[in-house]
Amino acid sequence: TRVGEATIEDWEGTQHIVPDGELRWMGARKVENLISDSTGFVGSYHSTFWSTNTFGELDVNGDATALKVTSNNTDPYPYYGTSSTAPYNKVSVEVKPLVGNVPSVSCGLGSFIFNTATEIVSKVSGTGTASMRAIGDGWFRVTINSPTSSSGAIGFRPTRGSQNTDSCLFARPHASTVSGEEEYIPTTTAPASKWFDTAQPTVTN
Secondary structure (H helix, E strand, O other), X not given: OOOOOEEEEOOOOOEEEEOOOOOOEOOOEEEEEOOOEOOOOEOOOOEEEOEEEEEEEOOOOOOOOEEEEEEOXXXXXXXXXXXXXXXXXXXXXXXXXXXXOOOEEEEOOEEEEEEOOOXXXXXEEOOOEEEEEEEEOOEEEEEEEEEEEEOOOEEEEOOOOOOOOOEEEXXXXXXXXXXXXXXXXXXXXXXXXXXXOOOOEOOOO
């Protein structure tokens, strides 16, 4: 048991004094979503090229918030794009291929191909890094990070560089400036932010 006062630093870097004998706790953690309508895939900007887009498909939780993007087989780069309301350092979205297995996500941080058969991520361009993880029922959460912020459009492709009729579901898009943040905040008309109390004790000394 620790004897004497200790300090803990919260998410914003503020030092707090913890009384003698009490556990130190991590401070509240901010999360945000800078996409104004993540359930409808509509931002301050949106566009589409060489694809058919169907809204209201079921996401991993069974809610009708997913977007199905299907290539029209007229160009190797079918695309549906939206945007955030402010610069971001992180973009994440859930993907589930229906036909094909190499969907692509692009943004101002970089462009990446996510092979859902091998779980290998391939960078096409940009300075960011990307990762993917399976979340069940054929869905993957893919994430793009960069230390440099951007306000570039966020694009979703069922395929990239191959002309075909591939299709893919995209759901729960998230743009943020918070490093390491995973929680998804749904939005419908405006960006949103909130604070989570992590309630996680640190090592005492």
